[in-house]
Amino acid sequence: MAGDGTMFTDQFDTSKAYTILGTIYAGVDGQLTSTAGGPVVGYCVQVPSTTDQFLGVKYEVYKP
Numbered sequence: 001m002a003g004d005g006t007m008f009t010d011q012f013d014t015s016k017a018y019t020i021l022g023t024i025y026a027g028v029d030g031q032l033t034s035t036a037g038g039p040v041v042g043y044c045v046q047v048p049s050t051t052d053q054f055l056g057v058k059y060e061v062y063k064p
Contacts, residue, residue, distance in 0.1 A: 002062045006045060008054040018047045024057045032057065 012018075012032040019034075026038040032055060034044070046056025 002060070004058065004060040006056060006058050008046065008056050010054055012048070012055045014048075018044050018055060020044055020047060024055070 009032065011030070012024075013027055013029075013035070016034045018024075022034055022044045023036070024032050024034060024041045024044055025036055026041050027033040027035070028038065032041060042057045042059030044056065045058045046052070046054065048055050
């Protein structure tokens, strides 16, 4: 089974900077982050702003 999707979430580290196509990681506290260290979750497709506070992340799922 394989697939992909896009999620929009407010569960991310707001102290970090995010860029379109930047890698998104799982943080130690369960929130998403742009700081390397945890597993790669996907890449950024929407940067949070004052008009839309959600981080958009494109991800892929593979199950052998």
